[in-house]
Amino acid sequence: MSDAIADNISIVAVIGAGTMGHGIAQVCAMAGCTTRLTDVGQPQVDAGLSMVASNLEKGVARGKLTEADQQATLARLTGTTSLEDAVRGADLVIEAAPERLEIKRDIFTRVAAVVSEHAVLGTNTSSLSIADIAAPIQNPSRVIGLHFFNPVHIMKLLEIVVAEQTSDDVTARMRAFAERIGKQPIVVKDAPGFATSRLGLVIGLEAIRMVEQGVASAQDIDKAMTLGYGFPMGPLKLTDLVGLDVRLSIAEYLAGKLEQGAHFEPPQLLRDMVAAGKLGKKSGSGFYEW
Structure with missing residues (x-):
């Protein structure tokens, strides 16, 4: 060196x-x-x-x-x-x-x-x-x-x-x-999504799909991951913290870059919330009210 x-x-x-x-x-x-x-x-x-x-x-x-x-x-x-x-x-x-x-x-x-x-x-x-x-x-x-x-x-x-x-x-x-x-x-x-974004985004997008499909509330999905799997923060609260617009941008990028990128295709709920200005903590509203 x-x-x-x-x-x-x-x-x-x-x-x-x-x-x-x-x-x-x-x-x-x-x-x-x-x-x-x-x-x-x-x-x-x-x-x-x-x-x-x-x-x-x-x-x-x-x-x-x-x-x-x-x-x-x-x-x-x-x-x-x-x-x-x-x-x-x-x-x-x-x-x-x-x-x-x-x-x-x-x-x-x-x-x-x-x-x-x-x-x-x-x-x-x-x-x-x-x-x-x-x-x-x-x-x-x-x-x-x-x-x-x-x-x-x-x-x-x-x-x-x-x-x-x-x-x-x-x-x-x-x-x-x-x-x-x-x-x-x-x-x-240097691969699309590196390690953390690729893994974290899969969980976050699936959590959004579950809200979209009425499987459970955002709060209960997050509680499932914090209490059941030991996550320090639920995937939907984390999405609010990161910014829904940021998550959308990354999802679109990975969906187009990875060979098997279909599971990174953004849920319609995510697109709708970003379009409505619900970006998470920085806008005051997302899956939670801040």
Whole structure:
């Protein structure tokens, strides 16, 4: 491993201050990294920073961290609407933008023009091909999937997705970084849906079909999985947390990409709820009222 790649990561830029991005920024700042959070508008940046502050406040109230830890974390975290300012000098850039290939490609093309050739480019995509995202970028060996789970500051798993061109150095560096930020990493191949999205989505879509068919209520289906199978959260509450629109987008993608993708075909109920603006927690209504 080269000295440049082996250097500790001290500056992290997180692109996208939404549901996942602010949580990623929080855990990076808590681990001692100078962290810059960026989004397209000041309201989004402010909302992300506010969520981090709220999470930390709850952590102090529950005795999970000290007030000194809280203040140190906030001191390491800043926000900006300038993507270029956020990523300049960063050792690691983590993109947490919407699940659209053209958006992610555009972001990384802009990032690659600013950062050092040794900077790692991580994408939080939950289903898109890492190789496809990296295709327009010079030196695609530094692009890797870093799939976090919601809520990021609580969930322990980090799914590291390795494309064929991802370097072994970068993979090793990200495994070490995962442990540094308190995550337990798994390494998976760059295949449609990776491991977690593919498995989780099958369960989530089947739960939606059961609601659609009147088999049971959303609450009872979730209770069946939490009490009967030990899931920490039911698949329908998790769908609300992830966002019904996100689940729909991933389902459509996998239905078209996998040879036997018919079981990923979205239920009509999911399409109808998204069309009606019932997106889950972020809209205030989904399978639950938030």
